[in-house]
Amino acid sequence: MPDGKSVTEDGGWYANDVATFGDRVRLAREELGITPEDLARKIGVKKKTLLSWEDDLAEPRANRLLMLSHCLGVSLRWLLTGEDEAGRRDQDRSASAKT
Secondary structure (H helix, E strand, C coil), rough: CCCCCCCCCCCCCCCCCCHHHHHHHHHHHHHHHCCCHHHHHHCCCCHHHHHHHHCCCCCCCCCHHHHHHHHHCCCCHHHCEEECCCCCCHHHHHHHHHH
C-alpha cells in the first residue's frame, strides 16, 4: 500500500477520485506484474528514482513520462490525470485494483 493512503472498504488501496500520479504508476506496474527494479531498468533509471515517483516525492521529466506510458501500456493522459482518452475516469483500473 502506498505511504499515506488508506485502505478502502473492500481492502484495496486505489481510488480514482484521490489517486496521484505515483498511485497510477504503481497501479499500472502492479497490474502488469512488473517489479520496481524491472520497470526502472526498462526506462533507464535507478530503482530509487522510480520509487520516488511512486511515492510522489519527485516527478519524471517528459522523456521518462513517455517511456513510462509506453512500458506500462497506458495513455499519457491517464498517467497524468486518471482520465481515459474519452475524458472519463477509468473505472476498469480502479475495479481491478480492488481484487
